[in-house]
Structures are given as structure tokens and as C-alpha cells.
Amino acid sequence: MVAITAETSLIKRLWLWLSNHDGIYSHLKPSELKKTDYTRLGVFLIFHLGMLGVLYTGVSTTAVIFALSMYFLRMFFITGFYHRYFSHKSFRTSRAFQWLMA
Incomplete structure (x- = not known):
């Protein structure tokens, strides 16, 4: 502490x-x-x-598409990597990749 x-x-x-x-x-x-x-x-x-x-x-089509794609990409990485790896250790990876994803 x-x-x-x-x-x-x-x-x-x-x-x-x-x-x-x-x-x-x-x-x-x-x-x-x-x-x-x-x-x-x-x-x-x-x-x-x-x-x-x-x-x-104002809103543009490009901004909406970008915002939605960033949202889904972020959610995929949080559930697909961060949560599954750090909470459940459901797969193995290198220290460098752990550092990159953390």
C-alpha cells in the first residue's frame, strides 16, 4: 500500500x-x-x-459508424481477452501480449 x-x-x-x-x-x-x-x-x-x-x-454517418465499430471492438476485447484471460485463465499467452492487452 x-x-x-x-x-x-x-x-x-x-x-x-x-x-x-x-x-x-x-x-x-x-x-x-x-x-x-x-x-x-x-x-x-x-x-x-x-x-x-x-x-x-451534429452527427455524421462516418462518426456513427466509427463510434459503433469502436464500441463493438472494445466490447470484444474486454470479453474476448481481458475478462476470459485475467479472470478465468482460459488460454495461455506471452508476457508481452499480456502487457499489450492490459
Whole structure:
């Protein structure tokens, strides 16, 4: 576990926050862990509300085809590789390929 102290660099703090590392919460009491992290919630909401920008910019056939193909490609890799390999170890692969897919 990584403890966050006053000496921890800003870059390391940001990385731990973005990667959702439990080290950023190690100094909190159990009662404080149940509180909502509004900064994270705000980033999450802005990211998802950003899709409403399509109402301002418009939609093209190319954009829809690209978005749908990226969706299906991503879902295939999540279920076909990431989940089946890392959860079930249903096949063997090299370390390099594991690193590439993770």
C-alpha cells in the first residue's frame, strides 16, 4: 500500500488519484471513507455529459459508424481477452501480449 504524505510529489498524487489506487485513502478513518469524493464525481459527470456536445456539433454517418465499430471492438476485447484471460485463465499467452492487452 502506498501512503500519501506531505512529501509525495504532485505527479505521484495525480497518478494515484487517476489510477484509483487505494493508497490515496490509506490515511482516512473508516467513517471518512464513506464520504463522496465530489472532485472525482465531477470529472465523471463532465466526461459523460460531454457526449451531449453532439447536439451542438451534429452527427455524421462516418462518426456513427466509427463510434459503433469502436464500441463493438472494445466490447470484444474486454470479453474476448481481458475478462476470459485475467479472470478465468482460459488460454495461455506471452508476457508481452499480456502487457499489450492490459
